[in-house]
Amino acid sequence: MSIRLLVYRCRVLTPLALAVDFGGTKVEAALVDSDGRLVPDSRHRRPTGRTASVADLESSVGDVVRAAASALPEGAEIVGVGIGCAGPIDRRRGLVSPLNVPDWRDYPLRDFIASVVGAGEGGLGLDIPVTLEMDGVAITMAEHWVGAAQGVDNVMGMVISTGIGGGLIVDGRVITGPTGNAGHIGHVEVGDIVGEDTFGNASALEAMASGPHTVAWARTQGFAGTTGEELAAAYAAGDPIARDAIARTGQAVGRAIASATALLDLELVAIGGGFSHSTPDLFDRMREVIDHHYFPFVRKVRIVPSALSSEGPLIGAAALIHRATLLPA
Amino acid sequence: MSIRLLVYRCRVLTPLALAVDFGGTKVEAALVDSDGRLVPDSRHRRPTGRTASVADLESSVGDVVRAAASALPEGAEIVGVGIGCAGPIDRRRGLVSPLNVPDWRDYPLRDFIASVVGAGEGGLGLDIPVTLEMDGVAITMAEHWVGAAQGVDNVMGMVISTGIGGGLIVDGRVITGPTGNAGHIGHVEVGDIVGEDTFGNASALEAMASGPHTVAWARTQGFAGTTGEELAAAYAAGDPIARDAIARTGQAVGRAIASATALLDLELVAIGGGFSHSTPDLFDRMREVIDHHYFPFVRKVRIVPSALSSEGPLIGAAALIHRATLLPA
Structure with missing residues (x-):
């Protein structure tokens, strides 16, 4: 691609984050723009819960991620995936151990979602960063951003x-x-x-x-x-x-x-x-x-x-991408 | 001064911090090099205490600062004053209100020490930064530096x-x-x-x-x-x-x-x-x-x-100068 084309492309494609919020009762995903606004009809939800198996949980997470990604409007692109998850987590290795989801202990949620959106078999073919932080970190970034x-x-x-x-x-x-x-x-x-x-x-x-x-x-x-x-x-x-x-x-x-x-x-x-x-x-x-x-x-x-609606956790997850410079290196 | 002279000067003068530690029972000062070592015979101490008047306290602080500065070895220069003080403080305005020194409430310790070392009447004529932080901050920087x-x-x-x-x-x-x-x-x-x-x-x-x-x-x-x-x-x-x-x-x-x-x-x-x-x-x-x-x-x-000796608070105060890049802007 020539430099001229590259510049053109950067100017016209609206950058969106694919935001994922994983909690003890539900998982949600949506597309969020760089002003912290959700793309209409991109928000999707599935249950999680104490009794869900690993296969159930992966199915729910995969479904909402794919459903959100499929809402990509014309003229926009997904530039990264931000995941807020109930703690404790291991941010370096991308592992999660949500207290209320006993079947996930050191579960590799970041890698699982990377495989859903990535270039491998069955993936969406996106080569983009995937960032995982605790949900409390994400929601605090949302308050700081638009709250x-x-x-x-x-x-x-x-x-x-x-x-x-x-x-x-x-x-x-x-x-x-x-x-x-x-x-x-x-x-x-x-x-x-x-x-x-x-x-x-x-x-x-x-x-x-x-x-x-x-x-x-x-x-x-x-x-x-x-x-x-x-x-x-x-x-x-x-x-x-x-x-x-x-x-x-x-x-x-x-x-x-x-x-x-x-x-x-x-x-x-x-x-x-x-x-x-x-x-x-x-x-x-x-x-x-x-x-x-x-x-x-x-x-x-x-x-x-809080000045956030129920969209707050998703906006916070999106902040992990759109406001990544506030995070530690 | 020509550029050549300036370069020469920077290369030969050993940079020293003038470190001050102010607490509820005593105030100390010393010269500290960029490896966290005290200059021999530069450490001086005076009493403070609950019953000291403002004039007593200023006399004690002034005495130890001047005594420490007078120990400047040949071939060295004082590049800044770091002050660790018992809290609470107001770092922006340089004010201190040590709990155990009732006569100092919002006392301008930073400006007082700046006047002792500075270019005004009765000052030592040094044009250098004067940094004030809480003593706990200083000692933590000392542990991180050499402890x-x-x-x-x-x-x-x-x-x-x-x-x-x-x-x-x-x-x-x-x-x-x-x-x-x-x-x-x-x-x-x-x-x-x-x-x-x-x-x-x-x-x-x-x-x-x-x-x-x-x-x-x-x-x-x-x-x-x-x-x-x-x-x-x-x-x-x-x-x-x-x-x-x-x-x-x-x-x-x-x-x-x-x-x-x-x-x-x-x-x-x-x-x-x-x-x-x-x-x-x-x-x-x-x-x-x-x-x-x-x-x-x-x-x-x-x-x-702690891996520090009784010199720890002074080394920490010196870290406010020698390790200033670790502090907020």
């Missing part, structure tokens, strides 16, 4: 849902850690508030403040519901147990944020995930802890809701 | 002494945080083990595991001594209360290291400070916590004693 953390150099992204996860941007750069597991804020200890056991650690934030653990604590106090949605409804109706449960969880999250800020001098924490939407008061309970901290540099940290 | 963390890209330096402080190197770069206060590991919370109150936070690591707090806890159990040295002696003699106190403190430090590693995927923690020398068993108690952690990426972190 609540735009223009902020020292950020923790958090998801409060079935579990509690996160990711870090420090001094404008993404912190993955050498193995890819930096950002496990759910496994930072919190003092004083004794919770239920998670992986043997009753003091881990996740063991106190995830959706299911908050509901479980409320049930020990007499709450009759079984879901986060029911707890949120009870809170809205003024139920005193729900009020105590939200206060306790907000305080626990606030204390973990205080610890992370003491360690990293954070400027902003952006929080999403289903349980974070229970009530805006949850954020007020977190902020009370911060507002009463003894260090001014801890009090400065802002805590805000 | 126990050489060649490791993801490191936490810790000091266990009257208080507990630290600093971070992540992906080979020093993390200062936007205000300069990243590394406050003593103010990360630890679950389950309830300690005495520090700044209103009984769950902060420092409130459980600093030298004075460990002794205070032992005294609640019947220990008759009052110093860390006495506790170490009692431990060596097999005293059961001293044994419990060391176990409790080691466990608390181990749990804080586990939290920091969950958040930052650390590879190595290097620990110095007077109380860390109480007994090597203290390190074994920390390692037991890590060895039993549920995440392999947490279990990988190594915990080692």
Whole structure:
């Protein structure tokens, strides 16, 4: 190809990332442009889950990747695949061991997806980079790119849902850690508030403040519901147990944020995930802890809701390609 | 000066940093070469302390800076001043508020030292950069440069002494945080083990595991001594209360290291400070916590004693000049 043709081609083809988000209940894929927008009709979803076999999981992942790729519009090209996956992971080797998917331990997800899109037999014939990071890292990059953390150099992204996860941007750069597991804020200890056991650690934030653990604590106090949605409804109706449960969880999250800020001098924490939407008061309970901290540099940290829709994890996975310069070499 | 002369000069003058370490009990200064070695007879010390006035403190700082500078050997030049100071600090504005020096709140230490060495009236006439960072940041840079963390890209330096402080190197770069206060590991919370109150936070690591707090806890159990040295002696003699106190403190430090590693995927923690020398068993108690952690990426972190002598804080302050490329821009 002549230089003239090459220049022409670079100017007209819209670069798209093929974004993959793999979690404990579902896997999704979509095409995402360099402004963080999903290509219409390119988003596809399949179930995963604790009981899925390796063959089931590979079938689901392969299906969504191929379905997303087939939505490629005319005049566009796929320039890379970004994968956000539930942790722990091994970023150097591209292996994943999602806690809620017991059949995958050191599973080579990056290589599997590379084979689906690649030039080998049965592949899509694309010669493009495939990047794997933890989902909390991806979603933090999405907040920084098009969400609540735009223009902020020292950020923790958090998801409060079935579990509690996160990711870090420090001094404008993404912190993955050498193995890819930096950002496990759910496994930072919190003092004083004794919770239920998670992986043997009753003091881990996740063991106190995830959706299911908050509901479980409320049930020990007499709450009759079984879901986060029911707890949120009870809170809205003024139920005193729900009020105590939200206060306790907000305080626990606030204390973990205080610890992370003491360690990293954070400027902003952006929080999403289903349980974070229970009530805006949850954020007020977190902020009370911060507002009463003894260090001014801890009090400065802002805590805000995520500005991302349910597309956030996919936008974050796409950021691994479109914003690759923020990642470690 | 002609280019030829300039080249000649650059080749023969040995570049030295003027290193300053300011703490709650003393201030020290020395000249340090680009291999991290102190110039003989250049190290000077003056007292600081809780009762010192601003004039006393400025007199002490000025004295050690001038005394160190006057030790400049023939054939050498001072290329910069590096200051490590007890936190909190404000790195952008060069202000310090050391917890144990109540008369200094937002005190402009960087500008004061710049005036001592600078071209103005009464100054030494040097036109050189003056860099201020927290002492924990400096000592972590010293471990990474010539100590126990050489060649490791993801490191936490810790000091266990009257208080507990630290600093971070992540992906080979020093993390200062936007205000300069990243590394406050003593103010990360630890679950389950309830300690005495520090700044209103009984769950902060420092409130459980600093030298004075460990002794205070032992005294609640019947220990008759009052110093860390006495506790170490009692431990060596097999005293059961001293044994419990060391176990409790080691466990608390181990749990804080586990939290920091969950958040930052650390590879190595290097620990110095007077109380860390109480007994090597203290390190074994920390390692037991890590060895039993549920995440392999947490279990990988190594915990080692500092490889620095009492010169460590000065070498770290010098690293702010000689290793300035590791700092944020």
